[in-house]
Amino acid sequence: MGDRSVGNPRTAKMRNAVLTEAAKYVVALLLGMTIGGVLISFKGEDPVFAYKVLLEGALGGRAAIAQTLRWATPAILAGLATTIGFRAGVFNLGVEGQLYMGAFVAALVGYSVALPGRAHMIAALGAGALAGAAYSLLPAVLWMRYGINEVVNTLMLNYVAYLLTEYVVRVFIMSSSGSVVPLQIVTPEIAESARLPLLFPPYQANVGLFIGVLLAILVYFFFQRTVWGYELDIVGRNPAFAAYGGVSVRRLGMLAFIASGLVGGLAGAVEILGVHHKFAAQFSINLGFDGVLIALLAKNDPLGIIPVGLFWGILRNGAYSMERMTSVSRIVIQVVQALFVLFLTVDAGVIRQMLRRRRALRGKPVQKGATTTHGSLV
Amino acid sequence: MQKEIRLENITKRFPGVLADDHVNMIISAGTVHAVVGENGAGKSTLMNILSGLYQPDDGRILVDGEQVRFENPRQAMRRGIGMVHQEFMLVRNLTVLDNIILGFEPSRAGMISRSVARRVLKDLMNAYKLDVPLDETVERLPVSMQQRVEIVKALYRGADVLILDEPTSVLTPQESRVLFAAIRELVSRGKTVIFISHKLGEVLEVADRISVMRDGRVVGELPASDATERTLARLMVGRDVLMNFTPPGKPQGDPVLEVKEMTVKDARGLEVVKQVSFTVHAGEVLGIAGVAGNGQSELVKAIVGLVPTCSGSIHISRRDVTKASVKHRRQAGMRYIPQDRAWVGTCRQSALWKNLLMGYEHYRKFSRFGLLRLDVVRRFASDLVARFGIKTASLYVPAGTLSGGNLQKAIVARELALGPRLLIAEDPTRGIDIGATEFVRRQVLQVAEGGGAVLLVSQDLQEVMALSNRILVMHKGQIVGERMPAETTEEELGLLMAGRATRGTHDGR
């Protein structure tokens, strides 16, 4: 067979495949941006100008880039948390809630415990991660023991998480009974020793970025090289086959579920210890939910999470500066993001076929007599 | 409505593989045209092209002399070409009726009109004597019925040319008879049938003309009346194929598998295996014969550990594994070639090497401290590919790109790789070409010769008779007879399987 396997066309074909893949991303993004552009012009603004402001705000200069990296950090961590679950066939949509728990507990350790030097920071990070893991335990056990659908459970627990943290902070930490807006419901500031070192002081980008990148590489390595990673991958793709091969599907799935929660908790801890330095109720503005979109964009590839996370940082940071400089709300950019994912994940084949059918309908003689064969029976 | 199909110079490449290489074929209207050839010869690919699923890299298709180009199966359907695939493509949780009309819904004022469809289908089923239960969900139907649904679906959508890709590999011999009758009915009404099979006896029985493919090319085309199994086999494989086996002599080592008074219930709580007891000894091949749906598959699943038993016990090499996990049973030396290769036996989206590793990933040979030793794994996988003649572009392609028979070979290769002590094989040669069938059967016998035990469950009575020392017959969840292959006939087994004979030597305890 080897002699007839054709060398050149093969590489050409692979290159083709890579190009079509890239083209899909570009087309999806352009489609999303076009619709975003229409929304912007409704506002009476010039879309080209708005997008230019966005890019400059995200990449124009040291401060802008640092701020982009700051936003890329939670994006990478939340994307990774989601991916770990997805790869194992566990649809953990509770990263947002796990992130809240992680953030809250990290803040708690950050201000109430005294530890020397780096130990404090590491303890706070670890406590946050564990809190996320612990919070994923409930849906994980329900799923493993009783086969209760994890999607609904995790989604619901998100609300529980941010309402619960808000309540605890307000009642037990601030002991306030009056009405306050959520962002004023805060814990005390964490100690200096618990804070993550900044990359370019005074900007907010911090070593959390390295934690995220390193973890992404680690997870990639885990799926590529370890026995558990191998088994989890199969579990995610075909649990029946994994069970047949002797893999304990439920136990491994649960492991992935908790690992996913762990990283979600870590994402929250990094936000608090690196940026906010105190826990504020409802601080996250969908950082955890974005993880789902990011995982989808990266096609669940842990290494892919890194560039997608950076891209997310660009959009988020750029959107803020667009909002400052123009009258366009950053919600428009959230719409663009969602549309991007939507267009990308809609099967490109379906669209191609639709286009073809239209072309065919416009009168090529390919299907002469078609109606009669079909119609004769119906 | 008669259609003549001409394929001219059809060529199709996949990365690393030339699947079809300038194939020419003329399929005359109103005939049964068989396509035979080794695994990976390009039969399914060619038919996928004809039915619009793939587009050829080169060459053309003519229908009644007019050149056509199909971008998708729908367009092929509009020209009256429909295909029933090797792996079915039904939506498992929809009803038969909805599956049939899916995408071709008759409508009345914009609403789907099921009653119209029902009427049309009733006529159609009467005309071709192909009854299907329209309101049952597909997943509750036996495979043979699902296949019939596929056929009715194609006819409903207007197929004049019906492509059947290895239809009999999922059927019992009796069910195959029914299918052949249906094929004759179709042809007598002017339809054309293209029929792919590895069972040459069948091919000679139903076909008018036969095309033989090898390595992507047509190497011979002849009328069935001029062919014999031997000449066909020679054309396909390029040598004579020997199909005489001697089951291992009087066995009798230690018991390897002991099943005692085992009862298994299905999902609905019905007892599908009732108080079954038997023992397989080292050096023995024990065959289990039975009409599909008489508890064999649940019996096997329980022994393997994929469904729980209700009562009774299972011992492997004297160890009680009644409650043990699949993993522990595998560690005790159990291997399993499952009936359902597409869903249970492989992970189609995962790389071939990952499929070949399954079940062995914890072996010290393949991993240390939880890390896979990828170089060892790769050597192992490429060794299996070579030894079992698995045709693939590389170890890294998704297993689903392998041809049906090559996928089956990969499963067999994996399960036989590291000296099984107990091999449980369901239809081990299903979909495998005759050359490879010979090889796989010898491998199965070698397990027994090497001191292992084999439990062989097969729809194919000839296979059971050729390989077993001893045959148990199952009927309605019970063992209704035990026979020695030398002292029985297919007819007698057939009667036992139908539950129409008195109890045999086995007391059925």
Ligand SMILES: Nc1ncnc2c1ncn2[C@@H]1O[C@H](COP(=O)(O)OP(=O)(O)OP(=O)(O)O)[C@@H](O)[C@H]1O
């Ligand atoms: N989608 C695909 N991607 C890559 N390679 C493919 C694909 N489909 C088929 N092939 C390759 O093309 C070759 C021919 O496959 P095909 O399925 O046509 O064989 P076949 O004659 O039907 O064999 P079998 O009797 O085993 O079903 C095989 O080597 C197979 O690996």
Ligand SMILES: [Mg+2]
């Ligand atoms: Mg095939």
